[in-house]
Amino acid sequence: MESKIKILLAEDFEIIRDDFCELIESQDDMEIVGTADTKAEIVKLAKEVSSDIILMDIEMDALNSGILATEEIHKFDPEIPVIFLTAHDTDEMIVTAMASGAVDYVVKSAEYDTILKHIRKAYEGEPILEARIQTKMRDELFRLSRTEKSLLFFINNISKLTPAERELIKLFLKNKKIDEIAKIRCVEVVTVKTQIKSLLKKFGLSRTKEIVKQIRELNIEHLFENA
Numbered sequence: 001m002e003s004k005i006k007i008l009l010a011e012d013f014e015i016i017r018d019d020f021c022e023l024i025e026s027q028d029d030m031e032i033v034g035t036a037d038t039k040a041e042i043v044k045l046a047k048e049v050s051s052d053i054i055l056m057d058i059e060m061d062a063l064n065s066g067i068l069a070t071e072e073i074h075k076f077d078p079e080i081p082v083i084f085l086t087a088h089d090t091d092e093m094i095v096t097a098m099a100s101g102a103v104d105y106v107v108k109s110a111e112y113d114t115i116l117k118h119i120r121k122a123y124e125g126e127p128i129l130e131a132r133i134q135t136k137m138r139d140e141l142f143r144l145s146r147t148e149k150s151l152l153f154f155i156n157n158i159s160k161l162t163p164a165e166r167e168l169i170k171l172f173l174k175n176k177k178i179d180e181i182a183k184i185r186c187v188e189v190v191t192v193k194t195q196i197k198s199l200l201k202k203f204g205l206s207r208t209k210e211i212v213k214q215i216r217e218l219n220i221e222h223l224f225e226n227a
Helices: 014-025 039-048 065-076 091-098 112-123 131-158 163-173 178-185 189-203 208-217
Strands: 005-010 030-036 053-056 082-086 104-107
Touching (some): 005 014, 005 039, 014 030, 039 053, 053 065, 053 112, 065 082, 065 091, 082 091, 104 112, 131 189, 163 178, 163 189
Parallel strands (some): 005 030, 005 053, 053 082, 082 104
C-alpha cells in the first residue's frame, strides 16, 4: 500500500476545520497528522510533526497569521509545500501571501474535488495556480522589474545632479511653483527655467511633475531632504 499524503491543517474556525478534516480523511491517499488554529500552534506542529503538505488559513489569531507562519516555517523547512486555503481573494492579499513562499492559493469556496486536486498536484511537485493568480503574479514581477530598473536609473542620475538641481527637486517635492522657487533662491525666473531644462534632460522627462511622481512612487524622497 502506498504511503498517504500527510497533511497539517491550520484553520481557526472549528466547523470549517472539522469539515476539511472529514474531507481529507475520507480520501484513500491522504491523512491529517495535525491541526492548529493559531500561528504559534501551526509553527510548533510543523517543527514537531513530519508532514508532506500544510494547508494554511491566512487569517487566524491575526489578519496575516498564516503568512507570518509560512515565513517562519520556511526558515527551518524551506521545502515544505504550503497551500493557502482562504476566504481572502484580493489581488493585494494574493501577492503578499504568495511572496511568503507558498506554492498554491485556493479559496475555501472552491469545489471539494478542486481542493483535493490542488493538494495532490502540490504533493507531486506540480502545484496548480489558477489562471488569475498566475496572471497577477506575472504582473507583479513585471512591475517589480520595472521599479528596480527605474530605481537604478534614478539613483544613477541623482548622483550626477548639481547641488542647485538637487535643491530644485527638493522644492518641487514641497509643491513649490517656479516663481516661488525663484524668490526662495533669490534668482530670476529665467534662471530657474534654465535649470529645469537641464534637469529634465538628465532624467529624459518632459515635465517636473513626472520627476516628482517617480520619486514618490520609488519612495526616495528622503534623498533630497538635506539638499
